[in-house]
Amino acid sequence: MVVKRIHMEVLVTGLTALAGVVVAGGSLELGVGWTGSGPEAGYFPFYVGLLLALAGTANAVWTMVIHRGESEVFIEFEQAKRLLTFFLPMAAFVIVTIVLGLYVGAALYLFYVAWRQGRYNPFWAAGLGIAFSVGLFVVFDILFRVPLLKGPLEAFLKIY
Known part of the structure; x- marks a missing residue:
């Protein structure tokens, strides 16, 4: 059994995107809008989570486009x-x-x-x-x- 580099890169970028979605979703419970005294508690974590999800997704797509067809081995059995x-x-x-x-x-x-x-x-x-x-x-x-x-x-x- 051999694990290829592209598979591990897509896995890591997917986990990064998933972490961003979890952070953004958890922030919704705290509120992500503005009040009279400023941003609610989840405002900044929500946008950081969105940015993380976007970056993870973009990196996954980039990896699949750039490394398509490569077969570099990441780890062997x-x-x-x-x-x-x-x-x-x-x-x-x-x-x-x-x-x-x-x-x-x-x-x-x-x-x-x-x-x-x-x-x-x-x-x-x-x-x-x-x-x-x-x-x-x-x-x-x-x-x-x-x-x-x-x-x-x-x-x-x-x-x-």
């Missing part, structure tokens, strides 16, 4: 596979952090990466993940007094 071995654990880290908190997410992420990609012994990898999370807690929560997201761990350990 082996490269994509290597990229996914980095991206999938990172995406799982984000999801686990949102659900279970930063400390659990960091411990699990470091355990997995050290074990699977670093080829550490699973016990050493678990120790690394736990030590890093404890270090995060000591530095941020205790020394700097900056609470990080703990998720359900906070209620379980009664840390408030």
Whole structure:
């Protein structure tokens, strides 16, 4: 499987246009007109969203016209596979952090990466993940007094 450059460029420009439409649509809820005291809250975001949507659409059309017929390779299957071995654990880290908190997410992420990609012994990898999370807690929560997201761990350990 090969992904061509033109396909990725059209995808990115399409996502840019979609982001502009979302911004403009969300601004409609705030009002995009003028009042006696000036513009409503959604006035500037609405026009920025329209500009973004227009630019994304124009770039998509431009890309299809200029690069039509080209077959430059963007990424090949082996490269994509290597990229996914980095991206999938990172995406799982984000999801686990949102659900279970930063400390659990960091411990699990470091355990997995050290074990699977670093080829550490699973016990050493678990120790690394736990030590890093404890270090995060000591530095941020205790020394700097900056609470990080703990998720359900906070209620379980009664840390408030």
